[in-house]
Amino acid sequence: MVSRRIFIINGSLAAAAVLTLPSLAFTMKKKEIGLQLYTLRDELPKNVKLVLEKVASAGYTTVETYGFSVKDQFWGLSAVELKKILDANRLKAVSGHYNSGTFLADGNTTELIESIKAAKILKSEYFTIPWIDEPIRRSSEDYKVIASRLNLAAKLCKEAGLKLAYHNHDFEFIKYNGITGFEILLQETDKNLVFFEMDLYWVFYSGNNPLQLFKENPGRFKLWHVKDMDKKIPALNTEIGSSSIDFKAVFAAAKLSGMDHFFVEQENNFAVDSFTSIRASSDFILNHLTNL
Template identity: 50%
Template structure:
């Protein structure tokens, strides 16, 4: 039997716990896991990648999404050097963007190297960031892409990694009664292929991201959080200052299946780190 005094004490502790719990049913680690796609700083990162990583950690980011792997290096530094610098700044890299056009053409040799690189960095996701235009001209092209993604997904799974695809707006162009994006979602194995939704590009295509979450629940393990300039939709701005209703979108986080929130901004109207700090603070408030 629970005595009245203990019951009151336990109830009070439960109420306190509820009052400080995050609005979603995420753990503290997940709540604080906010990343940035380094492409946001493509104009400066090659000059001093070590300093850029240190400054990002100081803002509060703890996850880094890579891009730009070429000839064994990222921005002139080796994989081992990058890994060391991430560790030094208490950063991890759960995901990276890597070219996937070769595997779509049926050449998987380069992809084996990509898997090795991702494993060395401890990445959980290999993300295909885009598709060459000549490879996506028809529904059958997209069906071929889905087939190749499944094959690559099998290779990733064997290495303890998950394949993901990052959208732009072209995937939403109508092809009879469907779109390229629908073809990819409907023809890839959800156990092998997930999706990184770039919310800006979905909105730019005239689609409500929430409608996709509801249509394909659990398929979007990563988000690119990027806002649209109110006066010029071709430009980005700080999260919360643009025309995308992120407060409403974040309410549907659970149904989307999202595990990683990744800030990306492709242009700046103020100093880049001032802008990133504003966006980071806004996202933390939403979480």
């Protein structure tokens, strides 16, 4: 039996196809397929150089970093050292996930400023905040505070030549007095400074429709996470193109979204191993989702 969530994924996309027009079709001018490096979190810290070589050989040209800390930098490498390895493999870190929990909780900018410095060294375009700790997101008022801090972080990013994005999970779609946290973040942040990285999987998992969000907020979803949902166990990921999500309909609305970059991400449920999976996802995107 088809689950209600999977029915929503397929049915809502078909119904929402009217939201997209031929002029919004997605055409890539260059071969740019990105990978969120968290996909390889078990392998990467052991041998960054070897892993990034494999990422490049799997067809990726851009990456999104994760795991930066002021103390350990990037898995024991400084931003300068990481940039050299990326350059050697013709990879660009166009975005990075930077944990900014301290700043979001109390407004202390120390960690935020150091993270911005690292992003600048990597010559990233986007500085992405990937998470809100549960204790500070329990009400609509909490989300309004978060929104105000995102506005401040975005100003600091702009001064450094970066753009700020916020990455969603599913918890942002919980309603508080009739409004979701995600709606608050969209409404209370400066649309010219604060952008969003839509995690397509989590939007679908929460029962929402990316195409509707694109229509309601055109141009704000500059980044995407592209990961598929297992047909039998929706809580698990799988390789792009092998399961539930109709990515063709989503990619057709890339212009409406405002998407500049997208990143494959797979957190679990690898068919063989993580390297085989990222290659399979890259191949599917190259052959079925882009006009190269």
